[in-house]
Amino acid sequence: MLHEYGHIAILVLIAxxxxxxxxxxxxxxxxxxxxxxxxxxxxxxxxxxxxxVTRGPALTRFNFxxxxxxxxxxxxxxxxxxxxxxxxxxxxxxxxxxxKIAIFVGTFVVGGLYAWRKRALEWD
Amino acid sequence: xxxxTDHWYDFRDLSNLSRVILEGIDSxxxxxxxxxxxxxxxxxxxxxxxxxPSQLFLGVYGERRIIGRMQARKGPNRVGPxxxxxxxxxxxxxxxxxxxxxxxxxxxxxxxxPIFFVAPAVLLFAVIPFGPRMVFADLPAGLIFFIAVxxxxxxxxxxxxxxxxxxxxxxxxxxxxxxxxxxEVPLVLMLLGVAVFANTLSLPGIVLFQAEVNLWLxxxxxxxxxxxxxxxxxxxxxxxxxxAEAESEIVAGYLTEYxxxxxxxxxxxxxxxxxxxxxxxxxxxxxxxxMWGLEQWVPPWLIFVAKTHLFYFVFIWTRGTLPRLRVDQLxxxxxxxxxxxAVFNLFLVALERLLWAEADLGDGIVxxxxxxxxxxxxxxxxGWARLLGYRPERMPTRPRLAREAGGYVPLDDPAAxxx
Numbered sequence: 001m002l003h004e005y006g007h008i009a010i011l012v013l014i015a016x017x018x019x020x021x022x023x024x025x026x027x028x029x030x031x032x033x034x035x036x037x038x039x040x041x042x043x044x045x046x047x048x049x050x051x052x053v054t055r056g057p058a059l060t061r062f063n064f065x066x067x068x069x070x071x072x073x074x075x076x077x078x079x080x081x082x083x084x085x086x087x088x089x090x091x092x093x094x095x096x097x098x099x100k101i102a103i104f105v106g107t108f109v110v111g112g113l114y115a116w117r118k119r120a121l122e123w124d
Numbered sequence: 125x126x127x128x129t130d131h132w133y134d135f136r137d138l139s140n141l142s143r144v145i146l147e148g149i150d151s152x153x154x155x156x157x158x159x160x161x162x163x164x165x166x167x168x169x170x171x172x173x174x175x176x177p178s179q180l181f182l183g184v185y186g187e188r189r190i191i192g193r194m195q196a197r198k199g200p201n202r203v204g205p206x207x208x209x210x211x212x213x214x215x216x217x218x219x220x221x222x223x224x225x226x227x228x229x230x231x232x233x234x235x236x237x238p239i240f241f242v243a244p245a246v247l248l249f250a251v252i253p254f255g256p257r258m259v260f261a262d263l264p265a266g267l268i269f270f271i272a273v274x275x276x277x278x279x280x281x282x283x284x285x286x287x288x289x290x291x292x293x294x295x296x297x298x299x300x301x302x303x304x305x306x307x308e309v310p311l312v313l314m315l316l317g318v319a320v321f322a323n324t325l326s327l328p329g330i331v332l333f334q335a336e337v338n339l340w341l342x343x344x345x346x347x348x349x350x351x352x353x354x355x356x357x358x359x360x361x362x363x364x365x366x367x368a369e370a371e372s373e374i375v376a377g378y379l380t381e382y383x384x385x386x387x388x389x390x391x392x393x394x395x396x397x398x399x400x401x402x403x404x405x406x407x408x409x410x411x412x413x414x415m416w417g418l419e420q421w422v423p424p425w426l427i428f429v430a431k432t433h434l435f436y437f438v439f440i441w442t443r444g445t446l447p448r449l450r451v452d453q454l455x456x457x458x459x460x461x462x463x464x465x466a467v468f469n470l471f472l473v474a475l476e477r478l479l480w481a482e483a484d485l486g487d488g489i490v491x492x493x494x495x496x497x498x499x500x501x502x503x504x505x506x507g508w509a510r511l512l513g514y515r516p517e518r519m520p521t522r523p524r525l526a527r528e529a530g531g532y533v534p535l536d537d538p539a540a541x542x543x
Contacts, residue, residue: 004261008250008269010163011260015246018171019239019389026223026385035384036222045227047290048380058228058289066302069455073305076463080312083470084268087319090474091481098474105467112463121459123452 068120072112079108136423139257142169166260170249174429175396180211182433183395187440194444215388223384226289233287234381238389241280244273245396252403253328255413255424266327267319270404271312274359277397278304284390285378296377299367299451304359306458311355313466314348317473318408321345331412335419337487340411343494347469347501349409351462353438356401358454360394362439364446365454398439399432406431460512468504472497 029035047054086093086101093101115121134140142165150158185200185208192199200207225231251266253259263269278301285297318341319325322333334340342349358365361377369377379390406412410431413424449457476493479485 004263006159007163007166007261008247008263010160011167011247011250012243014163014167015243016239018246019242022385022389023235023238026219029219030223034220044224047226047228047288048375049291050375058291058294060291060294062295062298066298069302069306072459073309076309077312080309080316083316084319084325087316088323088325090320090323090477094482095478098471098478101474102471105470109467112459116460121456123455 063123065120065123068115072115072120075108075111079105137255137257138169138425139255142166163260166250167246170252170254170260171246174254175245175249175399178399178429178433178436179392179395180215181208182436183392183399184211184214187395187443190437190440191444194441218385218388221384223386224381226381228289229381230287230289233283235386237280237284237287238382238386240283241277242389242393242396244276244280245393245400247273248397248400249403251327252400252407253331253412254428256328256419258425259328262328263326265325267315267325267330267408270327271315274397274400275304275308277393278359281378284382288378288381290381292374292376292380293378295374296369296380299374300361300378303361303365303367303454306455307355307358307462310351310458310462310466311359313463313470314345314351314355315408317345317348317466317470320470321473321477323477327407327412330408331414334411335414337490338416339490339494340409342409344490344497345469345473345501346498347465347504349405350501351466351469352405352409354462355458356405357439357442358458360398360401362398363443363448365449367448367451367454399436402432402435402439403428405435410435461508464508465504469501472500 026035030037047058049055082104083101086097090097131140142162145165146158146162149161188210189199189207200210203209203213225234248270250260251263251269253262281300282297285293285295285300288294318330321341321344322330324330324333330341354365361367361369367373369379374380379387382390406428412431413419413428415422415427419427476497480489480493
């Protein structure tokens with residue numbers, strides 16, 4: 001089994017070299033003069049904002065509801081991680097195991113319902 | 125009954141080729157060399173032979189051709205016969221494009237983002253079984269590996285949005301993260317249902333299970349399949365749900381400041397991820413390389429490729445048919461509608477699995493389960509939608525032009541009422 005994970009590790013290296021090669025090739029073309037080397041107009045290097053002159057910093061404030069989504073995701077994702085070991089032993093765990101899992105999931109469902117009640121799922 | 129043999133020329137099982145090559149290397153060199161070369165052969169086999177041509181000719185050429193057909197235009201038809209060389213022309217164009225990096229951008233993050241976006245796409249295909257023995261790495265937890273790796277491109281997309289130092293890029297990146305994160309939960313819960321029913325986390329194991337009971341899991345849990353399709357198209361930012369790249373709202377999302385080869389990597393691998401999702405759906409829901417005994421006569425990998433491309437065609441189809449949805453609609457849909465259905469499906473399937481194991485009902489009972497599940501899924505979708513207050517839209521059965529003017533009448537056709 002570790003044999004297979006070793007293959008995956010080598011494949012990670014290959015997978016990183018493949019796109020890096022594409023970018024190195026793009027540099028090589030730049031030095032070979034196939035690709036434009038300096039921007040023909042300094043305005044091109046400006047941050048794009050629909051053709052207008054760029055105003056203000058880019059890292060502006062954004063909707064706070066993204067934090068709600070992130071918290072809800074953490075809640076449910078941790079739950080799912082704990083469910084995976086059960087998925088392969090459903091038969092051994094039997095009906096009692098299913099009941100315990102139902103209680104476990106039930107607590108998260110209550111949490112989700114609370115978030116729903118508090119209007120954390122609305123995007124106004 | 126013919127089955128695949130171990131000869132290298134038996135095209136029904138292409139893993140023979142790599143085995144012969146590796147045995148040859150093993151006989152002349154040290155055994156470590158064969159171990160190091162094996163991933164390279166795998167990369168060439170599944171990526172350079174299957175994924176790249178599929179990307180170019182189905183993803184780039186086929187998608188534009190089919191969408192063109194759906195929108196009553198021709199699509200690319202100038203470069204080469206029927207426009208078949210269009211993907212190559214596009215690639216050559218991308219190679220010589222001017223690649224700009226904005227002066228205010230975070231250069232290191234902006235360069236690293238495409239690399240980290242492409243790498244997981246290659247890894248995803250490592251656990252997909254193309255045939256009975258044609259799997260790169262038969263991991264016992266292949267399902268978890270696939271889910272974990274398919275979460276990585278979100279990080280790269282956020283790097284791209286943050287590194288560009290552009291308002292639209294940042295908004296796009298935030299939307300990508302929020303969307304992927306919301307749709308990840310029902311998606312993984314549905315796949316958990318698959319793992320529960322097949323009682324294994326290995327992808328070849330899931331295919332073997334479907335071949336044994338002679339029932340694809342799409343019939344066993346149609347709800348899971350439908351939710352998988354919706355969630356995956358949301359995570360891939362494909363058109364009905366592509367609010368992250370909505371060009372009418374936020375220029376091009378996190379890709380706004382990208383150009384040249386870096387943009388090409390993002391664009392190409394978007395198709396790569398859609399292919400990976402199709403391959404995964406074909407494996408988990410559509411029976412993989414098995415096809416009710418047909419795999420004895422047709423090469424199993426050909427069946428698998430056909431199913432993958434069929435699923436990808438449905439992606440193209442929805443893209444050509446449906447308009448884009450709003451942000452609030454999509455987020456509410458994931459949490460309020462899909463998540464409860466996913467929990468329902470998980471417990472339904474777990475109960476059926478227990479019933480199957482305890483009550484000694486035989487293998488034929490899965491067909492009864494499938495019928496029950498199809499009925500219950502329809503009832504659950506309809507009932508939950510009604511409970512949430514979704515109503516079918518009242519639409520006039522015929523558009524106004526057809527109602528009042530009797531439809532489009534060609535002027536030069538006397539038979540249709542024209543002059």
